[in-house]
Structure formats: C-alpha cells, structure tokens
Amino acid sequence: xxxxxxxxxxxxxxxxxxxxxxxxxxxxxxxxxxxxxxxxxxxxxxxxxxxxxxxxxxxxxxxxxxxxxxxxxxxxxxxxxxxxxxxxxxxxxxxxxxxxxxxxxxxxxxxxxxxxxxxxxxxxxxxxxxxxxxxxxxxxxxxxxxxxxxxxxxxxxxxxxxxxxxxxxxxxxxxxxxxxxxxxxxxxxxxxxxxxxxxxxxxxxxxxxxxxxxxxxxxxxxxxxxxxxxxxxxxxxxxxxxxxxxxxxxxxxxxxxxxxxxxxxxxxxxxxxxxxxxxxxxxxxxxxxxxxxxxxxxxxxxxxxxxxxxxxxxxxxxxxxxxxxxxxxxxxxxxxxxxxxxxxxxxxxxxxxxxxxxxxxxxxxxxxxxxxxxxxxxxxxxxxxxxxxxxxxxxxxxxxxxxxxxxxxxxxxxxxxxxxxxxxxxxxxxxxxxxxxxxxxxxxxxxxxxxxxxxx
Amino acid sequence: xxxxxxxxxxxxxxxxxxxxxxxxxxxxxxxxxxxxxxxxxxxxxxxxxxxxxxxxxxxxxxxxxxxxxxxxxxxxxxxxxxxxxxxxxxxxxxxxxxxxxxxxxxxxxxxxxxxxxxxxxxxxxxxxxxxxxxxxxxxxxxxxxxxxxxxxxxxxxxxxxxxxxxxxxxxxxxxxxxxxxxxxxxxxxxxxxxxx
Numbered sequence: 001x002x003x004x005x006x007x008x009x010x011x012x013x014x015x016x017x018x019x020x021x022x023x024x025x026x027x028x029x030x031x032x033x034x035x036x037x038x039x040x041x042x043x044x045x046x047x048x049x050x051x052x053x054x055x056x057x058x059x060x061x062x063x064x065x066x067x068x069x070x071x072x073x074x075x076x077x078x079x080x081x082x083x084x085x086x087x088x089x090x091x092x093x094x095x096x097x098x099x100x101x102x103x104x105x106x107x108x109x110x111x112x113x114x115x116x117x118x119x120x121x122x123x124x125x126x127x128x129x130x131x132x133x134x135x136x137x138x139x140x141x142x143x144x145x146x147x148x149x150x151x152x153x154x155x156x157x158x159x160x161x162x163x164x165x166x167x168x169x170x171x172x173x174x175x176x177x178x179x180x181x182x183x184x185x186x187x188x189x190x191x192x193x194x195x196x197x198x199x200x201x202x203x204x205x206x207x208x209x210x211x212x213x214x215x216x217x218x219x220x221x222x223x224x225x226x227x228x229x230x231x232x233x234x235x236x237x238x239x240x241x242x243x244x245x246x247x248x249x250x251x252x253x254x255x256x257x258x259x260x261x262x263x264x265x266x267x268x269x270x271x272x273x274x275x276x277x278x279x280x281x282x283x284x285x286x287x288x289x290x291x292x293x294x295x296x297x298x299x300x301x302x303x304x305x306x307x308x309x310x311x312x313x314x315x316x317x318x319x320x321x322x323x324x325x326x327x328x329x330x331x332x333x334x335x336x337x338x339x340x341x342x343x344x345x346x347x348x349x350x351x352x353x354x355x356x357x358x359x360x361x362x363x364x365x366x367x368x369x370x371x372x373x374x375x376x377x378x379x380x381x382x383x384x385x386x387x388x389x390x391x392x393x394x395x396x397x398x399x400x401x402x403x404x405x406x407x408x409x410x411x412x413x414x415x416x417x418x419x420x421x422x423x424x425x426x427x428x429x430x431x432x433x434x435x436x437x438x439x440x441x442x443x444x445x446x447x448x449x450x451x452x453x454x455x456x
Numbered sequence: 457x458x459x460x461x462x463x464x465x466x467x468x469x470x471x472x473x474x475x476x477x478x479x480x481x482x483x484x485x486x487x488x489x490x491x492x493x494x495x496x497x498x499x500x501x502x503x504x505x506x507x508x509x510x511x512x513x514x515x516x517x518x519x520x521x522x523x524x525x526x527x528x529x530x531x532x533x534x535x536x537x538x539x540x541x542x543x544x545x546x547x548x549x550x551x552x553x554x555x556x557x558x559x560x561x562x563x564x565x566x567x568x569x570x571x572x573x574x575x576x577x578x579x580x581x582x583x584x585x586x587x588x589x590x591x592x593x594x595x596x597x598x599x600x601x602x603x604x605x606x607x608x609x610x611x612x613x614x615x616x617x618x619x620x621x622x623x624x625x626x627x628x629x630x631x632x633x634x635x636x637x638x639x640x641x642x643x644x645x646x647x648x649x650x651x652x
Binding site: 109115434 | 615
C-alpha cells in the first residue's frame with residue numbers, strides 16, 4: 001500500500017493539472033470570441049447534431065410503443081376539443097330555431113333552451129381553456145433526451161437508456177461546470193468592469209467603454225447558457241429616447257436582448273447578488289431602478305420613465321409589459337403603463353425553440369436557482385429575435401388600443417397566439433367586469449326584443 | 457403540461473370509469489391530463505377553487521351553477537371518476553353504439569334523456585325535481601346580471617313557466633321540461649367532441 005502512494009499522488013497531480021489546463025483553454029476559447037463579438041459557428045454544428053439524435057430517439061420510442069401495442073401520449077398542440085368559433089347571438093339563435101315550436105318570424109324573448117349555450121360553453125372551458133395551459137411548459141412533439149420532457153417512460157429501450165445516460169453525463173459533468181465557470185466570469189467582469197468605468201469622468205470615452213463592457217459581459221453570459229440566437233431585421237434596433245417592448249418568457253430574455261444592443265434596464269431594487277450587480281451597473285450608465293415602495297406609485301413610475309426617454313442622450317428602456325412570464329406559445333395582455341408615456345415604441349418578438357431546452361420560468365414551480373440550474377443542464381437555448389419597425393401612438397388611439405396593436409404585431413411576427421387575457425390570471429381570479437360583458441350581450445337578446453314589441 | 461403518468465393503467469379505477477362513461481382510452485388519457493393540470497396542488501381531487509381559477513369559466517354567467525354540478529351530494533371534492541362522469545354527459549352520441557346497446561344495460565350517461573336531465577339540474581337549484589318560479593327567476597338573474605329590471609325579468613319568468621307548465625302546479629317538472637324541448641336537437645347542442 002505504501003508503494004502505491006507516490007504513484008497515486010503523481011497520477012492524481014498529472015490528472016489535476018491536465019484537466020485544469022484543458023478547462024482554462026476551453027474557457028479562453030469561448031471567452032475571447034465573446035469579447036470581440038465573433039462566433040466560430042460551433043454552437044450551430046452542435047445544434048444540428050442534436051436534432052439528428054432527437055429524431056432517432058423519438059422513432060425508437062414509437063417503435064417500442066407499437067411493439068407493446070399501446071397508445072403513445074402525443075401532446076395536443078391544437079387544443080383538446082373541437083370548437084366552433086361562433087358568437088353568443090348566433091349560437092343561441094341556432095339553438096332556438098332548432099327546437100322552436102313557434103313560427104320563425106316571431107323572435108321569442110327567452111327560451112328554456114338558451115341554457116344549453118352557457119352550459120356547453122362552460123363545459124368546454126373545463127375541458128380546455130386558452131389560459132391555463134399558457135402557465136406550464138410547452139409540450140414537445142419529439143423527445144429531446146431530457147427526462148423532464150419525457151411523457152412515455154415505459155417505452156425506452158436499452159439503447160435509448162444508454163444514450164440518455166450519456167447525455168446526462170455530458171450535461172452534468174462537462175457542460176454544467178463549464179457553464180457555471182463562464183457565468184461566474186461574466187458576472188464578475190460585469191461588476192468589476194462597470195465599477196471601474198464608473199470612476200471615469202463623464203464623456204464620450206466613458207460611454208464607449210461602458211457600452212463595450214456591458215456587451216462583452218452579456219455575450220459571455222449568452223455563451224454560459226449556450227444560447228444560439230438568430231437576430232432578424234437588426235436595422236430596426238431600438239434607438240435613444242425610445243422604449244423597447246418584448247414578450248416575456250423568462251429572465252433570460254434580458255440577457256438575450258442586451259447582448260445585441262445597449263439598453264437601460266428598468267426594475268425593482270433587489271438585495272443580495274442582484275443588488276450588487278444593479279448598483280455596479282448604474283455607476284457606468286443610468287439605469288432605472290425603483291425601490292419597492294415606489295413601484296406601487298404609478299405616477300412616480302411614469303414620471304421617472306418619461307424623464308428618461310425625454311433625455312435623448314439616455315439609452316432606450318427595456319420593458320416587458322406582460323408583467324409575468326408566459327410559456328412562449330402566446331402573448332397576453334400588455335399593461336398600458338409603458339404605452340402612456342408617449343415615446344416611440346420598438347417592439348421585439350422573442351420565440352424560443354423548446355426542442356433544446358425550455359426557457360420558460362414557471363415561478364410557481366421553480367425558484368430562481370433551480371431554474372438557472374435547469375437552464376444550464378439543458379442542451380442549449382435556441383431562439384429567434386425579430387426587431388419590428390417602430391410604432392407610435394396614433395391621435396385617435398388610447399393607451400390600451402395602442403398596447404393591443406403592438407401586442408398583435410409581436411404575436412403575428414413570433415407565431416404566437418394573441419390573447420386578451422391578463423397574465424395575472426396565473427395567480428389571481430379573473431375580474432367580474434368580464435362576466436358583465438357576456439350578461440350584457442345575452443340581455444340584449446331577451447329584453448331588446450321586448451322593447452321592440454312593446455313599442456309596436 | 458402532459459399527464460405525469462401517461463399510461464392508461466396508471467389512472468385509478470380506469471376500467472370502471474371506461475364502462476360508466478363510455479370514453480375511449482385516448483379520450484380518458486387526455487381528460488386525465490387535463491384533470492392533473494387543473495389539480496394544481498396535486499391533491500388527487502379538484503375543489504371548487506380549482507375550477508374557479510379557470511378564467512373563461514369565471515366569466516360565464518352560469519359558471520357557478522356549472523361548478524355546482526360537479527359537487528352534487530354536498531361534498532367539496534371531486535375525484536377523477538366524478539370528473540369524468542360529469543363530462544361524459546357531453547360525449548357525442550354514437551349512432552352505432554346506441555343501436556347495438558343492450559336494453560338491459562343502464563342508460564349511457566350521454567343519452568338524450570341524461571343530457572336533458574343535466575340541463576334541468578342547472579335550473580333546479582334545490583334539486584327537488586321541479587323548477588319553481590322562484591328558481592327560474594334566480595337562474596335568469598344569473599344570466600342577465602344587472603342589465604334587466606325586476607319587472608321585466610318577472611314577466612319573462614311568468615310567461616316561460618306558464619307555457620311549459622301543463623299540470624298547473626306553477627312549476628316545471630322534468631317531464632314538462634322534456635316535452636317543451638322535444639323538437640330540440642339536444643344530441644348536437646349538448647355534445648363536445650374530443651380530438652384524437
């Protein structure tokens with residue numbers, strides 16, 4: 001046993017040294033291009049290889065299911081039930097006509113059969129509604145070798161299990177440490193860099209340095225997540241004095257947008273690590289951070305934002321008007337606050353490809369740390385970013401209509417469903433005002449006629 | 457989110473549910489997935505609050521009555537079997553199935569009679585088998601909110617009860633209800649088709 005000791009320590013030492021050297025080389029290989037904003041195209045190659053493997057994996061699972069003669073669970077992308085898009089009036093008229101004993105020209109006031117409309121509509125929403133499914137991760141058509149997206153555990157063959165095991169090894173033992181190292185580097189550089197730039201006197205040089213420090217660090221963070229981003233229409237990128245609005249899927253949205261443009265962030269002051277980062281960032285260039293108490297005061301928020309956009313030397317503000325994370329299959333109601341300010345709005349649509357890693361942050365299920373860990377153990381984060389042409393509020397539009405117009409443009413570009421529902425439904429019940437709309441429509445049908453009759 | 461267990465055998469009492477409701481294996485898988493999505497705290501059953509969270513149901517004027525139909529015998533929870541049983545009323549009628557049915561078997565949940573009975577229940581608040589004038593008034597009030605005056609609503613109620621009431625007891629029994637809707641294509645209007 002004593003003879004082994006010197007051997008042991010030699011081998012261990014060699015191993016340790018070679019691993020460290022390899023690791024550092026890799027880091028340098030990734031960080032240097034990030035600093036200069038160039039890319040070797042390695043991530044795209046990685047993506048293509050993965051796609052081929054996923055297709056193979058899904059085929060094997062289908063074969064496995066067929067052998068056992070069972071139903072394979074297939075996600076329902078178009079909804080679980082067949083729906084007819086008819087209005088309340090049309091439906092009720094149809095129901096009445098189909099069962100009416102009376103002559104058709106005399107429109108009755110109320111029929112017992114009217115209840116069928118509300119009954120069926122209600123049941124349809126219990127079976128499938130547009131909103132509930134937006135707050136959980138999107139389901140995938142083919143399996144991507146992550147156990148978190150597998151719905152058909154029973155049909156995995158031995159070969160597939162080995163492949164999956166290999167995937168786990170690569171993701172947790174190679175990619176994860178690498179990514180954590182990169183993230184650590186990126187964040188430290190951001191804090192140190194912006195603090196240092198903060199000591200410089202205000203002027204062109206400071207601005208130049210600040211911009212590049214920010215961009216460089218965000219680019220390193222992008223590589224820390226292995227994010228493969230395709231930017232479209234970069235000529236429409238937001239300019240000073242404008243507001244950039246985008247649909248919200250996760251906190252990563254910020255990193256994705258900020259690595260391609262220089263923005264002023266808006267947000268609440270946090271404690272801990274976030275707080276350190278916030279305080280450092282604001283030294284280099286003016287971001288808009290609100291105290292907790294200030295966030296409730298809408299006038300104060302609006303005033304500070306207006307002041308910021310009116311100063312043309314300040315950067316475009318980055319805002320997510322949905323107010324909460326949605327699962328990237330739809331866009332929900334935009335809060336009108338940012339649209340009342342009167343600045344030019346630069347809409348941006350972000351669409352993630354969930355095949356390589358689902359970026360959606362289900363905050364009721366996962367905390368921030370768990371979420372980041374999940375992100376860093378996925379294969380990659382693949383997304384497309386579209387910069388849409390700038391929009392301004394028209395004379396006869398109010399803030400809500402303007403917000404909806406911008407929302408539709410973003411939904412259309414990103415291929416997302418445009419919903420009028422409030423993202424706040426994730427946690428709260430819907431307001432009663434919407435029920436009144438339905439009641440009004442129905443009342444017109446049963447009482448509107450009554451008034452006509454009494455007149456004649 | 458898909459079902460946490462996607463195999464049909466992992467649904468509790470699946471064979472019994474299949475016999476009672478007549479749903480296919482694929483449909484039950486989907487409904488079970490939906491049940492699990494609505495059951496946010498993974499309790500294994502749904503409470504009223506779980507159903508009230510559905511935005512589109514909360515804006516339905518009869519939303520509360522529909523939710524009540526899941527909790528019939530005073531219980532505050534509904535398990536998957538109960539959930540499926542209520543939804544089975546809305547299964548489209550299969551002509552072939554109806555023709556080949558053994559008359560000795562109990563009537564399927566999605567028969568015309570049972571669909572009518574379900575709708576009747578929405579009106580019959582105290583479940584005494586009759587829709588009294590007062591109950592009709594209350595349900596109508598739910599459907600119109602504050603948009604219609606008391607007098608208008610009362611005259612509508614009186615007229616409706618009068619037309620349907622045959623034995624003159626001032627209330628609409630289930631038979632009278634059925635009779636007034638005998639020409640209605642209930643099978644189509646009270647059916648929801650689940651996609652494959």
